[in-house]
Amino acid sequence: MAHAFATRLRAAGEPVDLLTIVDAYPAPPNPTPLDPRHAVAALLISLGITTDALELDAGQALDLATAQGHPVAALGRDRLAAMAITFAANVALQERYAVTRFTGDALLIESDLRHRLDSEAPGSWSPFITGSVDVVRINVPHGALLNPDPAATIAAAVTNRLTPLG
Structure with a gap:
């Protein structure tokens, strides 16, 4: 941005x-799109929450965030799910953006x-x-x-x- x-x-x-x-x-040339099933795990990893799982639902993500004492747990399951959707959409936008020279x-x-x-x-x-x-x-x-x-x-x-x- x-x-x-x-x-x-x-x-x-x-x-x-x-x-x-x-x-x-x-974005690298010809990026591999973020699989929507991996968006929750990718979001958690970007926030510093440790997980080896590639596929998580919002409930599992909330459990991990709570267990690791991460403040994102306070948002609850529905907001965490919405964040994952937004995260995936932002990744997709970045992959399609034609970067120009600064x-x-x-x-x-x-x-x-x-x-x-x-x-x-x-x-x-x-x-x-x-x-x-x-x-x-x-x-x-x-x-x-x-x-x-x-x-x-x-x-x-x-x-x-x-x-x-x-």
Whole structure:
């Protein structure tokens, strides 16, 4: 999303001082669509909930979240099911989006605790960003990156990049 907004702003003649991407990557060529039966498990994994199961229903997911003390358990079964549907839809949108080239530098924030596909590496942005891609790795699951402590780390990294030296 951030990359799409930044390229559109630049195309409209607006300044973009820093493109900051939070643990996201361009879809690989010819991606394998997310199987809807795997959406609940994929959502849990993205939130840092441990599971070896590929297929889960919302009730099983709620049980896992509760057992692991994850705050998403407070949402309940129906909201968790709705989140999985939204998650799958967002993955499908990303896979169909035609990524364009951004002229400038980027800051990529990565979760150190996220299973990555081979296509999900900082270098995967190279065809789509003309400048440098600096990486900041944070030792929390993807779903916790915007919690207060990791968000403060992100804010400091952005501030450091935008503050002129001198």
